[in-house]
Amino acid sequence: MIFTHHPVSETGSVVLERRSLELQDTIHDDTLWLDMVRPTREEDLKVEAFLGITVPTREEMKDIEPSELLYVEDGARYMTGRVLSKVSDSEEPGLAGITFILKGNRLVTVRYEEPQAFRMYTLRAGRATGNGPAAAPSGETILAGLIETVIDRAADVLQLQGERIDRLSGKIFEVKEDPSARNTALQDTLRALGRHGDLISKQRESLVSMERILLSLSATYRTAKAPRELREDVRSTLRDLQSLEEHATFLSSKIQFLLDATLGLVNLEQNNIIKLFSVMAVVFMPPTLIASLYGMNFKAMPELEWQYGYPMAVVMMIVAAVLPYVFFRWKKWL
Template sequence: MLLIHNICPETGDRLIHRSLTIDEDIPAGSVWIDLLNPTAGEDKKVETHLGISIPTREEMHDLEPSEIIYTENGAHYMTARVICHSDTVVPRLADVTFILTEKALVTVRYDEPGAFGIFLNRIAKPGGCSPQPAAVIEGLIESIVDRAAEVLRGVGDRIDEASRRVFEGKSSAVEQNGAYQSVIRKIGQYEHIISNVRESMVSVERVLLFLSANFKRPTKAASGFTPEWRTSVRDVQAIEEHATFISSKLSFMLQATLGLVGLEQNKIIKLFSVVAVVLMPPTLIASIYGMNFKAMPELEWAHGYPMALAMMVVFAILPYLFFRWKKWL
C-alpha cells in the first residue's frame, strides 16, 4: 500500500493523507510517502519519483549498522526497530526504514506499529506537524518514543499489581490459587516486553545520533522549523534508564517469588518430617509386640494390650510436645 501525505490546500497548517493506486502518479510536493507492505511496482514508482533506491525487507533486517544507517546520493537511510502489537501478550519488533530527502520523507514498513496510528491522528489536526520532511520524521520518532514510554508504564502497573497479589496475601491461600505459577509466567512475558522496548530505543537512539551528526539544519528564516534531535536523544536515554530500573525490579520480584515458593515447599517437607518422627516410637512399640516368639512374657499379661496402646500414645505425644517447646511447629 502506498500512502501519501500532502499539505492541506485550504489551511496549509496540517497534512492530509490518502492511498495511491499503482496507476496514479505521486503528486508533486508530497511531504511524506509511506510504503506499507509495498509491492515491487510501488517501490519502483517511489524510486523514480525521488531518484532513490528502496531497500528490500531482507536488507532492512540486516544487523550491521553500516547497512541500515547510511547516506546515499544525498538521501539519509535509517532503519529502526519499533515495538509493535504492544497490546498483545507477547509483542514483537517491526523494522521501519526512514529515508530522508530534501523533497520528502519515505517510510518503508511491513507491519503497523501503534506509534504510526498515533502520529496519523496527530497530523490530521491543525498545527499537528510542520509540513516538512524533517518535521515529519521528528514527529514520528517522538510518537515512537511516547508509545514506548506508555508500554513501559503499563508493564510497571502490571508488575505492581502482581506484587500486591503475591506479597499482600497469605502464602497458603496464594499457593492454593496458583498465584506463584501465574506470576512467574507473567514475569517472563514482562521481561520480553521490556527487552523489546530497550532494543527499540537503542535503535532509535542510533538513528537520532546519526541525524544530529549528518542532517544539515536549515535556518529558521528559510524553513520556519529546526529539529531538536538532542531533546529526543535525552528522552530515549531516560526511557532506557527506566527500562533498566523496571528490569531490576522484575528480577527482584522473580527472586522473591521463588523464595516464597521455596518456603512453602520447606513447610511441607517439615510437616512430613515431624509426622515421621512422631510415629517412630509407636511404630517401634508396635513392631516389638507384634513379634510372634513363643517366649514373650507380655503375652500372658492381662493388661498387656491396653498397656501397649497407652505406650504408643504417650510416646507419640512426647515428641510433639518437644517440637512445640522448641517452637519448631
C-alpha cells in the same frame, strides 16, 4: 499499499493531507512523505523509479548488523529501527522493523506492521501544525515527529507497565491463609511478571534502536549545519529517550526483585511441605520402632504372655507419637 502525504495550507496553518496511492496513480512532486505499508514488489519499483533509491526488502530490514541498519546510498540516508507493535501473526506485542529513508526533502517509510505510534502521528499531522513559514513540514521534520511520537508511545507503555507491576507487588506480599489459593496466586504472579518483563525488554530494544537513529541524525545535522531548531529538537528527543531507557532499566530491576521474591515465597511453600513430611516421619518413627520390636518372633518375650500387653503396647505407641508432636509445637516448628 502506499500512502502519500502532501502539505496543505488552511487558513494560514500548514497540515499534511494523506492520500492512498494505487499502483497506476502518479506520485505528485509535492509529496513529502511516502508511507509504504506491506509494499509489493511493483510498489517498490514505483517508488524506486520516482526517487532513485533502493527500497529494502523485509528480510534486509531484519538484519541486526549496524552497517545494514544505518547507511547512506545514492544520496539517500537509510535508518532502520524496531518499534513495539501488535504483530499480525502473534497475540502478544512484538517488535516491527521500520526503515526510514531520507532523500532530499522527502521521507519514505517502509513497514509491514501497524504501530500505534504511526496512527497517532498521522492523526496529529492532519491537524494544524502552526502558522508561518517556520511551521512548513519537510521530510526531516516529519521524521523527527515520527520518532518523537514513537518515544511518547513508549513512555505510555512503560507507565502502564509500571502501574501493573505496582499492583502485582502488592499481591505478592499479600498474606493468604488458604495454601491452595496462595500457590495459585504465586503461579499467576510468575506468569504475569514474565509477560511484563518480556514486554519491557522489547520496549528497551526499541528505544535502543531509536537512539541509534537519533545519534546518527544528530551527528549528520551537526556536520551539515542543519537548522538550529531541528538540531535542538533531535537533542531534546534524545534526552527524553535516554531518560525512558533509565526508567525501563528501573522497571526491569524491579521485575527481577519481584521475581526473586516470588521464587523465594515458592521455596518457602516447598520447604513447609517438606518440613511437614519430615515431622510426620519423626512422629511415626517411635511407634514404628515399638511395633517392630513386638513383631519379632522370639520365644523369650514375656510381654506376649501378659494380660494387658497389647493395650500397653498401643498406649506406648500413642505416647511415643504424641510427645514429638507436642515438642514440635512447643518449638513452633509446626
